[in-house]
Amino acid sequence: MVGEEPRAMRRRPTQDRSRATVERILDAGRSVLLERGFEGASTNRIAAAAGVGPGSLYQYFPDKEAILDRVVERAVDDLEARITRAFLGSLRAGDDAVRGHLEALLDALVAEADLVRVLSQDRPRTVGRRRVGFARRIDALVAGALLAEHPDAGDVPVDAVAWMLVRTVEHVTISWVLEAPDVGREAMLDELTALVGGYLRRRWG
Amino acid sequence: MVGEEPRAMRRRPTQDRSRATVERILDAGRSVLLERGFEGASTNRIAAAAGVGPGSLYQYFPDKEAILDRVVERAVDDLEARITRAFLGSLRAGDDAVRGHLEALLDALVAEADLVRVLSQDRPRTVGRRRVGFARRIDALVAGALLAEHPDAGDVPVDAVAWMLVRTVEHVTISWVLEAPDVGREAMLDELTALVGGYLRRRWG
DNA sequence: CGCTGACACGAGTCCTCGGTCGTGTTCAAC
DNA sequence: GTTGAACACGACCGAGGACTCGTGTCAGCG
Structure with a gap:
């Protein structure tokens, strides 16, 4: 019944480039979520919508749940x-x-x-x-x-x-x-x- | 906005044996659904819970959705x-x-x-x-x-x-x-x- | 009995998914 | 310019999913 800590970021983005990447991922996550629901919000789809490799998601988020949670x-x-x-x-x-x-x-x-x-x-x-x-x-x-x-x-x-x-x-x-x-x-x-x-x-x- | 017809059964069970099978499948579907939610209600799990081969589900139902729908x-x-x-x-x-x-x-x-x-x-x-x-x-x-x-x-x-x-x-x-x-x-x-x-x-x- | 269609089986197919990792690129400090 | 860390990439992996199909069993009927 107690809420867990939100999983920390795997790596904290320090350069502008990476901060922008994280932002693009979250924006893409939002669009994909709104357009296809949780069912259709796969990591590959989010990565594609963000214009980012699937691996890049995991530079900053430990897993899919952490992305959608955010x-x-x-x-x-x-x-x-x-x-x-x-x-x-x-x-x-x-x-x-x-x-x-x-x-x-x-x-x-x-x-x-x-x-x-x-x-x-x-x-x-x-x-x-x-x-x-x-x-x-x-x-x-x-x-x-x-x-x-x-x-x-x-x-x-x-x-x-x-x-x-x-x-x-x-x-x-x-x-x-x-x-x-x-x-x-x-x-x-x-x-x-x-x-x-x-x-x-x-x-x- | 209009509800679709519920998908018809693939084959109508005629013998007692097969009617019992369908019944076991639906009962198992209900237990699995209550215990593990929609997320965990996979066809293999339902078949196993019903004591039935995965293929037997598809003797009577066209797909997974039809089972859970019923x-x-x-x-x-x-x-x-x-x-x-x-x-x-x-x-x-x-x-x-x-x-x-x-x-x-x-x-x-x-x-x-x-x-x-x-x-x-x-x-x-x-x-x-x-x-x-x-x-x-x-x-x-x-x-x-x-x-x-x-x-x-x-x-x-x-x-x-x-x-x-x-x-x-x-x-x-x-x-x-x-x-x-x-x-x-x-x-x-x-x-x-x-x-x-x-x-x-x-x-x- | 023998035959036929109904029924049951479950190994296997194909697919998508979440997640990894080796490789290559960019940035910043010196 | 050189170097090393930060960053990005995307082919790839293993797991698990829905669903198929070849094979075999069983029930009912002549």
């Missing part, structure tokens, strides 16, 4: 930053606050729909671990926001509330992006706002 | 039956109804936790397709139940409500089963009941 780490970090920014940047009051958060989050997911698709559909162990870390940080963020807005926590189990809200919002929005269901964007946002807003109001009067 | 289909059908039964079998009134449904669903998921884990974590295309069909049928079931209980639909977008509720409940319960978070079963059920119950009451007075 690629996913970068992508998830970007996505997390985007979401955190959206979340913090949409602070209004009451129902408006909820809807603002949701709109911002949805925009972030739509903007990275390909990444969301790959990360949600294929899912090797490495992604699982990243997702857990990601989710835990968002849990904490939301719990903090709840406490800030309602310091009179009383008997409300804030952590449980935050945990549940995060799963709810995460999956409803992601499902909407991936499934493209017969539910319009506004209708979905209306209902989700009602769901979350009603719940919060109920818990805190 | 295995997943069976498992999902079982799970769906379990959930549908739980859902229909827990009809009470008001908040009690909501909580009853949730408890029943949670029990069904816990009972099949291994399957839920495999189906949620690895996810080749074949599972994706099955999941969509599954989810759509549950959507319809819930929408029907909502309409039955509140024939005065008024301006409530019942389909959108059902769609959202299904995603919400699905993911919160599955996450709880898989993550084993710091949230007790009762606390989770309390909060989820409050979330769903409050929302329904708000939408229908």
Whole structure:
């Protein structure tokens, strides 16, 4: 259950040339991942896409997993930053606050729909671990926001509330992006706002 | 976006012996899948687990995907039956109804936790397709139940409500089963009941 | 029994994959 | 310019995968 250390680089790139190589490998890894999923992200394919010999991958990474791990780490970090920014940047009051958060989050997911698709559909162990870390940080963020807005926590189990809200919002929005269901964007946002807003109001009067 | 026909069997088993072989193959496929995930579910492994030559698989199935497709289909059908039964079998009134449904669903998921884990974590295309069909049928079931209980639909977008509720409940319960978070079963059920119950009451007075 | 098609077997084929290593090239320090 | 380390290359290796096919066994029918 504990996350292992990310495997260190085999050799630390010191010259400009090699730093550029590592960069090309990671960029290529990202494109290949987005285009063909984890299934199709073979080392040879990544090397070819990077315009690099297969052996060059192993100058800097100990194995394939380390490459994809780094690629996913970068992508998830970007996505997390985007979401955190959206979340913090949409602070209004009451129902408006909820809807603002949701709109911002949805925009972030739509903007990275390909990444969301790959990360949600294929899912090797490495992604699982990243997702857990990601989710835990968002849990904490939301719990903090709840406490800030309602310091009179009383008997409300804030952590449980935050945990549940995060799963709810995460999956409803992601499902909407991936499934493209017969539910319009506004209708979905209306209902989700009602769901979350009603719940919060109920818990805190 | 359209589901393909499930590949037909290569030869239809006519004797008892061969029907038993097919059965052993599917059972073995299920065990291997649950124990080693999609990654480790190789044809050789399934054949070995079934006590059957690798070639015998291809007497009845055109390729590996067809085998796993059938295995997943069976498992999902079982799970769906379990959930549908739980859902229909827990009809009470008001908040009690909501909580009853949730408890029943949670029990069904816990009972099949291994399957839920495999189906949620690895996810080749074949599972994706099955999941969509599954989810759509549950959507319809819930929408029907909502309409039955509140024939005065008024301006409530019942389909959108059902769609959202299904995603919400699905993911919160599955996450709880898989993550084993710091949230007790009762606390989770309390909060989820409050979330769903409050929302329904708000939408229908 | 004898015959025929259904069935089972498993060594073997071909392929792709992750990863190595010997060789050649470029860079930087002197 | 020379030298040695950093870097890049890509043919190659062993493992394991899906799937085939020649051979042999078994069940049912005349």
